[in-house]
Amino acid sequence: MPPNNHTYYDHMHSTTNILPLNPIVIVIVSVVSLVLILSVFLIIVMLRRLKSVGKRGSCKESGGGIQNTSCIGFNSSPDVKANCLYGGSMRKPATSRHRGVQVFTYRELELATDNFSEANVIGNGGSSVVYKGVLVDGTVAAVKRLHRDRKHGERAFRMEVDLLSRLNSPYLVELFGYCADQHHRLLIFEFMPNGTLQQHLHHPGSEYRPLDWGSRLRIALDCARALEFLHEHATPTVIHRDFKCTNVLLGQHLRAKVSDFGLATMGSDKINGQISTRVPRSTGFIAPEYASTGRLTTKSDVYSYGVVLLQLLTGRVPVDTKRPPGEHVLVSWALPRLTNRDKVEEMVDPAIQGQYSKKDLIQVAAIAAMCVQPEADYRPLMVDVVQSLIPIVKNFNSVNSPGFSRFNRRSTSPKYQQYVGKLQS
Structure with a gap:
């Protein structure tokens, strides 16, 4: 029986409309699939790279302590x-x-x-x-x-x-x-060829000659710059905690560098602005609040610096039980004399042999008096100490030059000017 022409025609017409759509669908599906595959591949590569960077950059103390920004390798240490x-x-x-x-x-x-x-x-x-x-x-x-x-x-x-x-x-x-x-x-x-400040101040002999006034000023400024760097420019802040003459090394031309950071503490350990630590055994240069409570701030270093400055000024050690009563502890003996012009001159180390400017001496005495204040809040920042010492050192180095008058002695601390005023009156 012959097919119904109308039905056959309809079928052919329907087939003609559908067949051309198949290649388009195939192309679209292929493109989408390719894009998805490439996307997955790129995501995997990026995740692996991030994971690798994370591993290289992580170096923390076990127990969640100090984060170390420079992981130091120990090749042969079985206990690290x-x-x-x-x-x-x-x-x-x-x-x-x-x-x-x-x-x-x-x-x-x-x-x-x-x-x-x-x-x-x-x-x-x-x-x-x-x-x-x-x-x-x-x-x-x-x-x-x-x-x-x-x-x-x-x-x-x-x-x-x-x-x-x-x-x-x-x-x-x-x-x-x-x-x-x-x-x-x-x-x-x-290697620092000129030993420690301790050797020059307290054990002079054939190997180390006594320090002159100019050398003492430059050493005081170098040490102040070292502590200023630790307090103001190190990240996080570093408190040396053991600053004293034996930890000041002298190189060529008696330029000073600070050493021995074994007891240092980083600012990331701070608790409410202070740090709780074990107090060093050494006495005489430790801030009163640190010695009594074990808590310290950068002002504790300032106190220790003040003691070293007094040693440079007087040639005495921080604690000397061989001296008469009332003179055993350097700070206790020196502090009331630092604001008296006549007594300040009597305190000066005889090894300097009077080769100093009285005006410079007054400036240095005022700085020392501020640094060894019993109350931490009354002590200056090390940046202020540096700014106070710079013109004194420049003055000494250029006292005979025509440009002497261009150096302006000043300090950012009003209390510093107060001490200088007392000494000059």
Whole structure:
């Protein structure tokens, strides 16, 4: 039976309308699928890259303590987790000012110091011995060997490596490298040929001559700049906590640099603006509020600086029980005399032999008086101390030059002017 022409025609017409749409659908589906595949691929690549960066950048102390911005690797120390100073992933040490912080083996340092010969000892403290050494490239260095049985030795070692590997200031001693080989803990510093301020002030002899007035002024300014850097420019703020004459090293031309950051504390540890810490055993240079409560701020460093400034001025040690009653503690003896012009001159170290300007002496006495105030709030900031010392040092250096009058002695502190006024009246 022949097909119904009308039905057959309708079928053909319907087929003709549908068939041309199939290639378009296929193309659209293909393009969408390709875009989705590429998107998924790009997302996977980006996630892997972010994960890799996150691993390299994370280096934290176990227990949620200090975050270390420069993860220092320990190649041979079995008691440091994951070959990193504070745990986490291994990362290249932060670059120092000149050569970068290097990792030394114990054998290298044995060779550098002639097997830690007694003849090479240049310093001996309660927690370490310092040796003069010659590195393999001929560089003369100071090798600080920490005692193994010190309870706080590991913390001090880590703090010095962490801080000095990333702090950049010409007023801080430079860290060349460190050794954490098995149980050995050593630090390698730049060699300072003129010893410590302690040796010059309190142990002068054939090796160290007494400091003249100009050298004392420059040393005072260098130390003030060092503490100003730690308090104002380091991130986070660093409180040295152990600033004293034995930790002031003298280089060429008696330029001073601050050393020994084993007891330093970073501002990230602050509790309500203060820090709760273990008080050092040394006495005489510690701020009263720090000694009594164990809490400190940057003003605690200011007090310690004031004690060192008094030592530069008088040549006396912070505590001397051999002196007459009333003169045992330097600050207690000096503070009431710092605002009396005649008594200030009597306080001056005889080793200076009167070779100083009385006006400069009055300025320095006023600064010292402010720094050793019993109440922390009355002490200046180190930035103010620096600004007070700069014109005094410039005045000394150019007192015979025609441009002398252009230096304006001033201080940002009204209390400073008050002390100067008392002394000049």
